[in-house]
Amino acid sequence: MNAAMRPSRVPRELARKLLETLGDVVGVKTVVLFTADGFEVASHSAEVGAPARIAAIGSSLSALGSAISAEAGLADFDCTTIQSVNGTIVITRVEGPHAMSLAVVADEAVTLGQLLWAVRRCCTALAKLMNE
Amino acid sequence: MNDVAEGEFKIVFTGPMGAGKTTAIAAISEIDPVRTEVANNDRMSHEKASTTVGFDYGRITLPGGGVVRLYGTPGQPRFRFMWSIVGRGAAGAIVLLDATQPGALVQMDLFVDAFRPLVPEGALVVGVGRTTEDGALNSDTFASRLEARGILAPVLSVDVRRKADVMLLVQTLACILETQNGNAYA
Ligand SMILES: Nc1nc2c(ncn2[C@@H]2O[C@H](COP(=O)(O)OP(=O)(O)OP(=O)(O)O)[C@@H](O)[C@H]2O)c(=O)[nH]1
Numbered sequence: 001m002n003a004a005m006r007p008s009r010v011p012r013e014l015a016r017k018l019l020e021t022l023g024d025v026v027g028v029k030t031v032v033l034f035t036a037d038g039f040e041v042a043s044h045s046a047e048v049g050a051p052a053r054i055a056a057i058g059s060s061l062s063a064l065g066s067a068i069s070a071e072a073g074l075a076d077f078d079c080t081t082i083q084s085v086n087g088t089i090v091i092t093r094v095e096g097p098h099a100m101s102l103a104v105v106a107d108e109a110v111t112l113g114q115l116l117w118a119v120r121r122c123c124t125a126l127a128k129l130m131n132e
Numbered sequence: 133m134n135d136v137a138e139g140e141f142k143i144v145f146t147g148p149m150g151a152g153k154t155t156a157i158a159a160i161s162e163i164d165p166v167r168t169e170v171a172n173n174d175r176m177s178h179e180k181a182s183t184t185v186g187f188d189y190g191r192i193t194l195p196g197g198g199v200v201r202l203y204g205t206p207g208q209p210r211f212r213f214m215w216s217i218v219g220r221g222a223a224g225a226i227v228l229l230d231a232t233q234p235g236a237l238v239q240m241d242l243f244v245d246a247f248r249p250l251v252p253e254g255a256l257v258v259g260v261g262r263t264t265e266d267g268a269l270n271s272d273t274f275a276s277r278l279e280a281r282g283i284l285a286p287v288l289s290v291d292v293r294r295k296a297d298v299m300l301l302v303q304t305l306a307c308i309l310e311t312q313n314g315n316a317y318a
C-alpha cells in the first residue's frame with residue numbers, strides 16, 4: 001500500500017505507541033487504527049494477524065453501523081461489539097479531523113467491561129493526538 | 133434463493149471504483165437509497181471525494197409490478213470480501229465500467245469472473261459509461277472481448293446519471309431472467 005493514501009498529518013509512530021497500551025489488556029491480540037475508507041494507519045499485534053484486512057472489513061462494519069443507526073433514528077454510530085464463542089471484537093470511532101476507527105480483537109480471556117473501558121481511554125488519547 | 137414467487141428479486145451493481153454503481157442506484161431507486169459512503173483517501177485511484185465501503189441499497193417497482201431490490205458493491209479490491217456477501221442470492225448482476233479508464237477491459241474480466249459464479253448462468257449485463265469521451269474505448273471492444281472469451285452478456289453504452297439508461301440495464305437483465313425462467317420478472 002502506498003503511504004500517500006493515508007492522511008498525511010497523522011503521527012503514526014505516536015499512534016502505534018498508544019495502541020501498544022491496549023496490548024497490555026489481558027486477552028487483547030490485535031489492535032488496528034484505520035481510515036474510514038479502510039486503510040491501515042497503525043497497528044499492534046501479539047501474533048501474526050492481517051491488520052490490512054481487518055482495516056478493510058472494519059471500515060465496512062463501521063459504515064454499516066452508521067447506516068443502521070441512521071435508519072433506526074439513532075444518533076450516529078459510535079461503537080460495535082461482535083462476540084463469538086472464543087473472542088470479542090470492538091470497533092470504535094475515533095473523534096477528530098480524520099475519519100478513523102479503531103478495531104480491537106481479543107480472545108476469551110478478556111473481560112468485556114475492562115476492554116470497553118480501555119478502548120474508550122485509548123480513543124480519547126488518539127483523538128487528542130489527532131487534534132494536536 | 134431468489135424470491136421469484138413473490139415477484140421480488142435482487143440484482144447487484146458491481147464494477148471498479150468510480151464506474152458509477154452508487155450513482156446508478158440513486159438514479160432509479162424509488163426509496164432514498166441506503167449508502168455507506170466515506171471520505172476517499174485514495175485519490176491516486178480516483179479523484180472523487182467519497183467511496184462506498186459497505187453497500188448501496190435501493191428499490192424499484194417494474195412496470196409489470198415486479199419489485200427489484202438493488203444492491204451496489206464497493207469497487208476497490210480491498211473490499212472484495214463484500215462482493216460475495218452482497219452477491220449472495222442475487223438473480224443477476226450488472227457490471228458497470230468506465231470506458232476512459234486504461235484498464236477497463238481487464239476490470240471487466242475481473243468483475244465478470246468474480247460475479248458469474250454468484251448468479252444464475254447468463255444473468256449478467258454489462259454497462260459501459262463515458263464511451264463518447266476523448267480516448268474512450270468503444271462499447272464494441274467490450275462486447276468483442278466477452279465474445280472472444282465465450283461469455284454471453286449484452287453490452288450497453290450508458291450514462292449512469294440518466295434514469296432511462298439505468299432502467300434499460302435493469303430491464304435488459306429482467307428480460308434475460310424472464311426468458312430463462314418463464315417467470316414474471318418484468
Ligand atoms: N462527466 C461524467 N461523469 C460521469 C459519467 N458517468 C458517471 N459519472 C460520474 O462518475 C462518478 C461515479 O461515482 P460513484 O457513483 O460514486 O461510483 P461508484 O462506482 O459507486 O464508486 P465506488 O463506490 O468508489 O466503487 C459520479 O460522480 C458520476 O456523476 C459520465 O458519463 N460523465
Ligand SMILES: [Mg+2]
Pocket residue numbers: 153154155183184188204205206207
Ligand atoms: Mg459506490
